[in-house]
Amino acid sequence: MSTLKIGEGFEELIDWLGTRGAPVFDAIRAVLTACISGLESALLLPPSYAIIAVLMVLAWRLCGLGTAVFTALGMLLIQDMGLWKATMETLALVLSSALVALVLGIPLGIWAAYSRVVERVLRPALDLMQTMPAFVYLIPAVLFFRLGKVPGVVATVIFAMPPAVRLTNLGIRQVPAEVVEAAIAFGATPRQTLLNVQLPIAVPTLLAGVNQTIMLSLSMVVISAMIGAGGLGEQVLKGITQLRIGLGFESGIAVVILAIVLDRLTHALGKPRTRSS
Amino acid sequence: MEKIEVRGLRKIYGGNPERAIALLEKGQSKQQILEETGCTVAIQEASFEVKAGEIFVIMGLSGSGKSTVLRCLNRLIEPSAGSVHVDGVDVTRADRAGLLDVRRRKMAMVFQNFGLLPHRSVIRNVEYGLEMQGLERRESRPKAMQALELVGLKGYEEKLPRELSGGMQQRVGLARAIATDAEILLMDEAFSALDPLIRRQMQDELLELQSRMNKTIVFITHDLDEALKLGGRIVIMKDGCIAQLGTPEEILTSPADDYVRAFVEHVDRTKVLTARAIMRRPESVVHPKDGPALAVKRMRESGTSTLFVTNQARKLMGVVRIEDALKLLAENKHSLDGALVTDLPTTSPDTPLARLVAVAATTQIPIAVVGEDQSFLGIVSRATLLASIAGEQR
Numbered sequence: 079m080s081t082l083k084i085g086e087g088f089e090e091l092i093d094w095l096g097t098r099g100a101p102v103f104d105a106i107r108a109v110l111t112a113c114i115s116g117l118e119s120a121l122l123l124p125p126s127y128a129i130i131a132v133l134m135v136l137a138w139r140l141c142g143l144g145t146a147v148f149t150a151l152g153m154l155l156i157q158d159m160g161l162w163k164a165t166m167e168t169l170a171l172v173l174s175s176a177l178v179a180l181v182l183g184i185p186l187g188i189w190a191a192y193s194r195v196v197e198r199v200l201r202p203a204l205d206l207m208q209t210m211p212a213f214v215y216l217i218p219a220v221l222f223f224r225l226g227k228v229p230g231v232v233a234t235v236i237f238a239m240p241p242a243v244r245l246t247n248l249g250i251r252q253v254p255a256e257v258v259e260a261a262i263a264f265g266a267t268p269r270q271t272l273l274n275v276q277l278p279i280a281v282p283t284l285l286a287g288v289n290q291t292i293m294l295s296l297s298m299v300v301i302s303a304m305i306g307a308g309g310l311g312e313q314v315l316k317g318i319t320q321l322r323i324g325l326g327f328e329s330g331i332a333v334v335i336l337a338i339v340l341d342r343l344t345h346a347l348g349k350p351r352t353r354s355s
Numbered sequence: 356m357e358k359i360e361v362r363g364l365r366k367i368y369g370g371n372p373e374r375a376i377a378l379l380e381k382g383q384s385k386q387q388i389l390e391e392t393g394c395t396v397a398i399q400e401a402s403f404e405v406k407a408g409e410i411f412v413i414m415g416l417s418g419s420g421k422s423t424v425l426r427c428l429n430r431l432i433e434p435s436a437g438s439v440h441v442d443g444v445d446v447t448r449a450d451r452a453g454l455l456d457v458r459r460r461k462m463a464m465v466f467q468n469f470g471l472l473p474h475r476s477v478i479r480n481v482e483y484g485l486e487m488q489g490l491e492r493r494e495s496r497p498k499a500m501q502a503l504e505l506v507g508l509k510g511y512e513e514k515l516p517r518e519l520s521g522g523m524q525q526r527v528g529l530a531r532a533i534a535t536d537a538e539i540l541l542m543d544e545a546f547s548a549l550d551p552l553i554r555r556q557m558q559d560e561l562l563e564l565q566s567r568m569n570k571t572i573v574f575i576t577h578d579l580d581e582a583l584k585l586g587g588r589i590v591i592m593k594d595g596c597i598a599q600l601g602t603p604e605e606i607l608t609s610p611a612d613d614y615v616r617a618f619v620e621h622v623d624r625t626k627v628l629t630a631r632a633i634m635r636r637p638e639s640v641v642h643p644k645d646g647p648a649l650a651v652k653r654m655r656e657s658g659t660s661t662l663f664v665t666n667q668a669r670k671l672m673g674v675v676r677i678e679d680a681l682k683l684l685a686e687n688k689h690s691l692d693g694a695l696v697t698d699l700p701t702t703s704p705d706t707p708l709a710r711l712v713a714v715a716a717t718t719q720i721p722i723a724v725v726g727e728d729q730s731f732l733g734i735v736s737r738a739t740l741l742a743s744i745a746g747e748q749r
Binding site: 275 | 531
């Protein structure tokens with residue numbers, strides 16, 4: 079037992095939040111549920127070949143022929159292994175988590191770029207979020223949001239948000255001071271400077287943050303499955319708990335394929351393709 | 356009226372500028388103020404006027420406060436004290452909207468490392484200032500094209516800045532500033548990042564453009580040669596103070612203090628100084644009707660062997676040598692007409708010394724400096740020429 083009773087204090091805080099924050103958590107739960115199930119239906123309703131075709135075209139346009147072929151073969155393999163539904167569930171979960179992480183993380187990153195105080199406060203918080211064993215997030219997530227996909231997304235968001243904040247902050251701070259000065263010298267307002275100059279120049283770094291956020295979200299797949307988030311993570315867990323080595327391996331391969339496809343696609347977003355006119 | 360009028364400008368960085376200013380007024384040094392208040396004095400005091408249509412150069416080493424002064428003009432840096440009047444209106448008192456208007460319409464800036472928007476094409480960069488003025492694309496495009504043509508970059512509209520060389524990028528920066536139609540150009544070490552050859556070329560082009568545009572240009576540089584070449588007037592800054600303000604010739608021929616003197620020591624004076632700056636009034640001249648007797652007398656008095664001859668309107672007619680004058684005297688002539696040498700070296704007052712050297716090498720007599728209307732302005736002897744090149748004080 080720690081003499082400072084850190085654990086007990088944390089328990090009390092969670093208890094207090096659980097009773098006082100219930101309406102807020104319910105609202106968050108409703109929004110996230112809508113988001114996840116919406117994405118899931120969008121991915122599962124069309125025939126799998128349509129989704130594969132869309133991914134292939136995306137990969138072809140963004141990355142080139144090689145990636146397109148890999149995407150098509152990989153996704154066909156997933157379908158062949160009978161993991162299509164689980165994969166699409168996982169994709170919906172990952173995309174929802176990444177979306178929430180970016181919606182929260184990018185504005186925070188901008189704020190941190192403008193204020194040294196905010197940056198200084200955020201830095202240890204982000205370190206904590208990223209280094210704390212991800213399992214720890216599962217407990218309060220379950221207490222606040224019960225079992226299912228929503229607490230899975232919440233835990234994933236906490237774990238995956240730091241790079242979005244960090245790289246947005248970095249991207250904006252990396253914009254050469256003289257370019258910002260030039261914008262101001264020609265009469266840009268702070269808002270115009272941010273929207274027309276700083277953010278567009280920060281885009282490549284920002285997209286690196288998007289890429290990292292998505293990758294980290296994917297790495298939470300198995301952990302969030304422990305609280306009932308479903309998808310490929312659930313299949314992996316089944317493989318472990320029921321000693322079905324084959325299923326575990328196949329699910330693992332599906333995660334890897336998904337990871338590679340998502341990585342290549344988001345990575346390519348960061349590279350300049352065509353110049354803006 | 357002066358285009359820009361800067362009065363008592365000060366800039367202090369740190370927590371307690373009021374106290375630092377009070378100490379400055381008591382005559383304390385930067386170092387003392389730093390120790391006492393923790394404040395850094397960037398500009399101790401600067402006052403000057405910039406005339407409409409001139410190239411006004413602010414020169415100094417890094418840390419002299421020259422860039423800070425420039426940025427106080429459009430308040431990229433907020434001055435701690437003093438005023439900046441542009442066309443009679445105090446910019447330092449302008450509100451947010453007023454300040455934006457000054458930046459959008461009155462002043463345009465060119466930066467050392469160009470400050471171009473890397474994600475925008477050349478033409479979209481040139482349009483940036485116009486966009487800030489609230490112009491629609493169809494209005495701004497022709498203006499931007501015109502500016503781009505003026506700097507010789509027609510055909511590069513759709514390139515990205517990184518696809519251009521440094522010199523070309525700075526032309527884009529210049530075009531962006533010109534396109535806004537602002538009457539004042541603020542140029543912050545605009546050519547310092549370019550290699551020497553391109554740099555000289557850009558200086559020439561700026562002078563050529565300026566002769567057509569007639570903008571008011573405030574040009575910052577750490578390079579004295581550049582300052583002397585471009586500047587109609589030059590301010591030399593040292594430690595946040597103005598060490599000297601004057602024309603290039605004034606600065607070269609009568610440096611205000613040892614700092615400026617040390618600065619100008621290594622300048623190639625022959626390219627900057629002109630005949631006007633070193634010419635002396637001729638001690639004596641004669642008119643043709645004065646006759647050989649007077650001419651010989653004057654030459655004896657001044658100890659020279661030649662004498663310049665002018666008419667009543669002080670127009671130069673020629674020169675007479677002592678031996679010819681003596682011969683005329685012996686022949687009992689009363690006019691110098693017969694002995695007048697008209698084939699003599701002359702030069703315009705704006706000729707740089709470098710070119711005078713060549714003239715001086717071919718002749719024994721001093722070089723006559725004459726105006727466009729042949730009026731006799733002064734003489735440059737070989738001795739004067741050599742002394743000026745050596746940097747001797749007169």
